[in-house]
Amino acid sequence: MNTLLSINGLSFSYGRKTALNGISLDLKEGGVTALIGQNGAGKTTLMRAITGLLPITENVVTVDGIDVASNPRKVHQMVGFLPDMLGFYPSLTVQDNLAYAAQINGLTDEEARQAVENTLLRLDLTSKKSDPAGSLSRGWRQRISIAQAIVHSPRFLALDEPATGLDPDARLSLSKLFLELNQAGMTLLVSSHILAELEDYCNHIIMLEDGELVGQRDIKNFLAYRKSDVKDLRIELADDRTSIERALLILSQDTQCNDIFHRDRIITLRFHGTDADQHILLKNLFAADVHVLSAGEDHNGQRETLRDAYHRMNNKTPPR
Ligand SMILES: Nc1ncnc2c1ncn2[C@@H]1O[C@H](COP(=O)(O)OP(=O)(O)OP(=O)(O)O)[C@@H](O)[C@H]1O
Numbered sequence: 001m002n003t004l005l006s007i008n009g010l011s012f013s014y015g016r017k018t019a020l021n022g023i024s025l026d027l028k029e030g031g032v033t034a035l036i037g038q039n040g041a042g043k044t045t046l047m048r049a050i051t052g053l054l055p056i057t058e059n060v061v062t063v064d065g066i067d068v069a070s071n072p073r074k075v076h077q078m079v080g081f082l083p084d085m086l087g088f089y090p091s092l093t094v095q096d097n098l099a100y101a102a103q104i105n106g107l108t109d110e111e112a113r114q115a116v117e118n119t120l121l122r123l124d125l126t127s128k129k130s131d132p133a134g135s136l137s138r139g140w141r142q143r144i145s146i147a148q149a150i151v152h153s154p155r156f157l158a159l160d161e162p163a164t165g166l167d168p169d170a171r172l173s174l175s176k177l178f179l180e181l182n183q184a185g186m187t188l189l190v191s192s193h194i195l196a197e198l199e200d201y202c203n204h205i206i207m208l209e210d211g212e213l214v215g216q217r218d219i220k221n222f223l224a225y226r227k228s229d230v231k232d233l234r235i236e237l238a239d240d241r242t243s244i245e246r247a248l249l250i251l252s253q254d255t256q257c258n259d260i261f262h263r264d265r266i267i268t269l270r271f272h273g274t275d276a277d278q279h280i281l282l283k284n285l286f287a288a289d290v291h292v293l294s295a296g297e298d299h300n301g302q303r304e305t306l307r308d309a310y311h312r313m314n315n316k317t318p319p320r
Pocket of ligand 1: 014017018019037038039040041042043044045046
């Protein structure tokens, strides 16, 4: 696969505030990459830099070999961008907003007419095409914005928090749309806080922290990532509230245990230790009069999710 996006030492500051610091990465054509990171990590800034919306240094970001800083218009024709703040003309109809987006991205009138028709169909927007964009609900507005971002059939599509404000059905259809666009050859970069959704369609992940790239890997490898001295344990307790609470307290204080989940009487956790350490852990539970019915390695545990992996990279226990 060819490299479509190449970033080589990208830094960007808003005044004295450094938002991106020496980012370097390559994205291959045809992938779907999840861009994750906490609030303020620099995700939006990175997307804006890639899509030619920020004044960046020349020869630092290229899309298909074209320098974004010196050829922003050319790059706009190749990329689509869904910003976190939706932008369209509220008094124009849905159709006219799309036609405008197509034309400013270099399509002729005839190409734009055809592209608008196809995009309306693809996003199920045909019934709304004559409505003023500003009169529609948040979910429909989101669709209009996605339609605007893809109307010129970009090769690279960046989506900043695309699922925000959408109901579960709309989120599902969004996931399907991303897969469809990817199968049609588009390369996607998607930022979201909803990790379980990214997992449905992303095959690569990049992680930012304080403006720096702190992790990058293919999700298949990412999900398979396991240290040899790490195992998943499943502990079944008697149905005794005090016992369960005591067990959770002991486990949460043990630095060898993390990713502790508990449902009813079953506790699952990731244990970082040897068999002897595991034996000591159980002895501690027994010593505290925790009523353990069974304990052992959880071979049937769910595969590691993107959410688990993200929280582990951040050294946090996922919320129960
Ligand atoms: N226009 C601006 N002026 C000054 N500082 C800014 C501006 N935009 C962003 N920043 C700062 O740059 C840093 C990165 O912001 P950015 O919006 O790229 O992060 P993010 O990862 O997208 O965050 P979020 O998940 O909250 O949207 C933050 O510290 C933010 O406060």
